[in-house]
Amino acid sequence: MKLPSLSDAVLVSDGGLATELEARGHDLSDDLWSARLLADAPDEIVAVHTAFFRAGAAVATSATYQASFEGFAARGIERPAAQALMRRGVELAREARDAVGDGWVAASIGPYGASLANGEEYVGRYGLTVAQLRDWHRPRMEVIADAGPDLLAVETLPDVDEAAAVVDLLRDVGLPAWVSFTIAGDTTRAGQPLAEAFAVVADVPEVIAVGVNCCAPGDVLPAVRRAREVTGKPVVVYPNSGEVWDGPRRVWTGSSSWQPGLVPQWVAAGARIVGGCCRVRPSDITRIADDVG
Known part of the structure; x- marks a missing residue:
């Protein structure tokens, strides 16, 4: 399904897939997080995608954020089976989309830090070169892209180096993509100016939107303005509730800071x-859809 022009239309994307899976009684405390259910409970993933569509979302983001060959191998899942599970993430989102009759599937491409399962995606600067990050991302991105999503959601990038690595791959894959950074205030999680981060993707035709995700709601508005100023592209935003992730303890702390x-x-x-x-x-998501109108 062809994506609409984002010059005028506003698309509502989904919410926290893992949050909703946990609310349905699933323990996601292992290193694969929601990707574990690609093997163990795929119907539950479809159910959550469907719930977000029915709540007003027009975009489903696949359960591949924390899917990695290393993570699957640690559970005894060999590479061919891991590839099939990554493709399944896209297929499950498409199944939910087809059931409700409309919408788009964004295949989640999470950062290298997510595969470490210790909160490093909120720190960045992993000690790897751009070339090493590119080599790590390439096989997974190629498998997920081959599953046929409508676009890629390259998300929760904590620093400029990882963005540079992914941009090179997007040119090769050829699918439309959004690229979003996780930020703290007016910098990336690694402390780099947002203007520097957004500039990495400004001239990449495959990047149809750039923005921020998994950050505090209060940090979004200045980031939207900076993204527009630097890139001129449509902006994608999907903050968390405002609570804070404690990586070592694997718990959310604090309270919501969403405001009308x-x-x-x-x-x-x-x-x-x-x-x-x-x-x-x-x-x-229903409230967001109502606000978007």
Whole structure:
């Protein structure tokens, strides 16, 4: 299904897939996180995608964020089976989309730090070169892209080096993609200026939107403005609830900082794909869809 032009349309994306799976009683405390259920409970993933579509989302993000060959190997899943599970993530999102009759499938391409399962995606600067990061991302991205999503969701990137690595691969894969950084205030998680991060993807035709995700809601509006200023591209935003992830303990701490009126401000500033990340549930997506109008 061809994506609509993002110059005028505003698409609502989904919320926290893992959050909703946990709410349905699944323990996601192992290193594969929600990707474990690609093997163990695929029907539950379809059910959550469907719930977000019915709540008002137009985009489903696949359960491949934390899927990695290393993570599957640690569970005794060999490479051919791991490839099949990665493709299944896209297929399950498409199954839910087809059941509701409309929408798009964004294949999640999570950062290298997610595969470490210790919160490193909120730190960045892993000690790897751009070439090493490119070599790590390439086989997984090629498998997931080959499954036929409508676009790639390259998400939760913590620093400029990883963005540079992924951009090279996007040119090879040839699918449309959004690229989003996780930020703290006005910098990447690695402490780099957002202007520097956004500039990496500004001239890449395959990148149809750039923005931020899994950050505090209060950090979004300045980031939208900076993304538009640097790239001129449509902006994608899907913050978490405002709670904070404690990587070593694998728990969320704090409380929600969502406030009424935030979404219209983001849209007015240039956001064209709007949703939620961790701790954002279908009822929250319904409110976002109502705000988008």
